[in-house]
Amino acid sequence: MKKLLVHNEIDESLKQYFKDSTQNTSDYEVILSNILEGTMAGFWDWHIKDNYEYMSPTFKKMFGYEDHEIENHPDSWQKIIHPEDLPGVFDVFNKHVASKGKFPYDNEVRYYHKDGSIVWVFCRGKVIEWDEEGNPLRMIGSHIDITKIKEAEQTKKINIALEQKNQELERFAYVASHDLQEPLQSLQIFTDLLKEEFALELGKQGVQYIEYIDASRKKMSGLIKSLLDYSLIGSEDKKTITNVQVIVDQLTFENKELIEETNTKISYDNLPVLIAFDLQLKLVFHNLILNSIFFRSKNRSPKINIDAVKKDNYWTFKITDNGGGIGKDHIDRIFLLFQKLRHENSGAGIGLAFCKKIVELHQGKIWLESEVGIGTSVFFTIKV
Missing domain, CATH: 1.10.287 (Helix Hairpins)
Structure with a gap:
């Protein structure tokens, strides 16, 4: 294997250091190698005339390969580069050579990882040796994984x-x-x-x-x-301290006549205080509670229970009723705009879409479990 000698500022600085000191030059090569390997950047040294290209173990590891799995030859990297990006690499190389190195050899290209995923790479290189006729003889460069940046x-x-x-x-x-x-x-x-x-x-x-x-x-x-x-959901300027217990208290008072008329029983206790969009969170409870009343069973009075549990960075709310329930074929679409719930002539079909948008505004999610003839439980989370 031909020895790698990287021609850059680090290389020159180290040479000067060892020239002015009593250190052994073999130490110089060990230090240089560790500096380059320690950066976790892949580097390569292409001897153009011999068509031999040394690729560092970190270069190969970047794409999921061990050192022995990829031959030190230009064909090796060309086989794993994204085919759409290869012509651009050749184009930049030709411009770099034609300008005698003034045009930078810089590329952002995609490679295929051994597992089939895409690895984005920033590649920078430079021709460092030319023959008497101006043809390139040797080129060195490095690869840096920029996948996370691109993502x-x-x-x-x-x-x-x-x-x-x-x-x-x-x-x-x-x-x-x-x-x-x-x-x-x-x-x-x-x-x-x-x-x-x-x-x-x-x-x-x-x-x-x-x-x-x-x-x-x-x-x-x-x-x-x-x-x-x-x-207009999401147009509130900022979140405020929101007492959910007070919100539900207000809703039960505002709908007292409907609750008494339908003989509805609503149970809840120790609901939390959190930071939220107060008016919009109130709209969520308003829609869900009224849904449970409007879509009550014909055979029994409505019973609604509201619970809240905190886990990690979320409050999970659960509103359960004993209504008519929802068929499984409707569950997936009831959170969409203008999808009517349970009864073809009831409402505008927008209440649950309101709830979904507001919950997502609070970085949460909403879902439900239901059984026809038994009742429905709606769950939603609010990030704290």
């Missing part, structure tokens, strides 16, 4: 793109909601005028048709308002 960059780009898309959707929903409300308001005005001024001419059936139109208008208006509210 972080990619994740950042995805997050930025998602954030931009979310902002666009929110702006669209806000503008659309306002623009769509205007013709509905006009529709209300004219249907009211028809009933007031032409009720006799229209007759009982005609008035009934107008009432159908007005009912549809109100339903459409409610859907648009729900869409607007959904787009």
Whole structure:
């Protein structure tokens, strides 16, 4: 094996040190080798004329291979480099040679790891020996694994793109909601005028048709308002100290008439105080509690129990009811926008989508377990 002599500032500094000291030059080579190996950067030394290329054990280890598993030859790395990146490597090399080294030999390329995964590498090299005719004779360089950096960059780009898309959707929903409300308001005005001024001419059936139109208008208006509210989730400026016990106390008081009318029993105790978006967390409990009341069993009065358990950095809430339950074929889609729950004519189908978006805003997740005829348990987590 040809001896590796790296021509760089470290090399020159060490040479000067050993020249001015009484140290043995063999110590110099040991120190240099340990410096290079200790960086965990792969290095290579290509003797171009002989077409021999020394590749360090760390170079090979970067791609999951032991030293003996890869031959010290240019073909070896060309076999594991991503085929889309190989032409770019040759192009940079040709420019580097044509400029006599002034054009830098720098590459960010992908290699295949032994296990099939992708390893991103930053490669920097330099021709250090030329013949009398200006042809390259020897080139040295290093490889550094930058996979984590590239993955972080990619994740950042995805997050930025998602954030931009979310902002666009929110702006669209806000503008659309306002623009769509205007013709509905006009529709209300004219249907009211028809009933007031032409009720006799229209007759009982005609008035009934107008009432159908007005009912549809109100339903459409409610859907648009729900869409607007959904787009505004996350617009609260900051989280505050939130007492969940107080939130549920308030909700039971605000819905006292419905609770008494349906003979609903709600049990809860020692719910936590945490940092959260107070109004939006209240909306989660509002939707889940009212769902349990609205979708109650026909054969028994509603019973709702609310529990909370802290584990690691999350509070897990559980809201259990004894309602009619949800079929397994509906569970996967009920957290989507405008997916109605349990009964085709009930609500706008947006309440649970609200809950999902708010929970995810708190870096948590939401799911449920249900059995038809027995009841439903909704779980959600809030990061603390």
